[in-house]
Amino acid sequence: MRRIIFQMMVSLDGFYEGINREIDWHVVDEEFNEYAIDLLNSIDTLLFGRVTYELMADYWPTMEAIKNEPLIANKMNSLPKIVFSRSLTRPSWNNTRVVKHNIVEAIQDFKQQKGKDIALFGSSDMALNLIKPSLIDEFRIFINPVVLGNGKPLFKGIDTRLNFKLHKTKLFNSGLVLLYYHSD
Numbered sequence: 001m002r003r004i005i006f007q008m009m010v011s012l013d014g015f016y017e018g019i020n021r022e023i024d025w026h027v028v029d030e031e032f033n034e035y036a037i038d039l040l041n042s043i044d045t046l047l048f049g050r051v052t053y054e055l056m057a058d059y060w061p062t063m064e065a066i067k068n069e070p071l072i073a074n075k076m077n078s079l080p081k082i083v084f085s086r087s088l089t090r091p092s093w094n095n096t097r098v099v100k101h102n103i104v105e106a107i108q109d110f111k112q113q114k115g116k117d118i119a120l121f122g123s124s125d126m127a128l129n130l131i132k133p134s135l136i137d138e139f140r141i142f143i144n145p146v147v148l149g150n151g152k153p154l155f156k157g158i159d160t161r162l163n164f165k166l167h168k169t170k171l172f173n174s175g176l177v178l179l180y181y182h183s184d
Contacts, residue, residue: 002118003117004117004119004130005118006139007122008122009027009144011144012144012146012147015152015154016154018148019150027144027175027176035172040076045119046079046082047126049126050084050085052126053081054088057091061093077095084106086101108135134183140178140180143176144176145175145176164183166179166180
């Protein structure tokens with residue numbers, strides 16, 4: 001069975017974006033990109049909510065992305081993408097399929113299909129919909145050594161206790177710490 005890997009970067013105080021949705025504090029350097037390429041090589045599908053999808057679709061197909069990060073851009077542009085949205089009608093990014101209803105059923109179906117793992121980047125609101133029915137198999141949380149003071153907390157909307165088991169860690173030279181968790 002395929003696994004769903006949810007990945008997100010958060011500040012030391014637990015926010016994944018600033019109060020004005022800024023993510024300019026994310027650390028993306030050569031070491032991070034090496035990790036990203038390894039992850040992209042281990043998956044065959046990307047999942048997004050509409051907002052994250054539109055942000056990604058506005059960057060990765062551009063000449064700037066292709067020039068600055070050619071290996072990652074190539075993978076991001078060529079991998080199949082599934083975006084969950086009730087309002088998106090015409091996806092602009094190649095290899096994109098829109099799913100409008102029954103997110104949980106669709107994810108359960110995708111997990112049963114043959115293939116590599118599936119990655120969910122960002123899309124915290126969508127991740128919340130997948131946490132309760134236990135559809136996320138691995139949580140990869142980057143801790144960035146910055147305090148934002150305010151913003152959108154990662155697990156906002158979860159109203160019950162969640163227990164995780166730390167499975168692995170990775171320390172980056174930039175100070176990023178990547179925590180690999182499995183849910184109980």
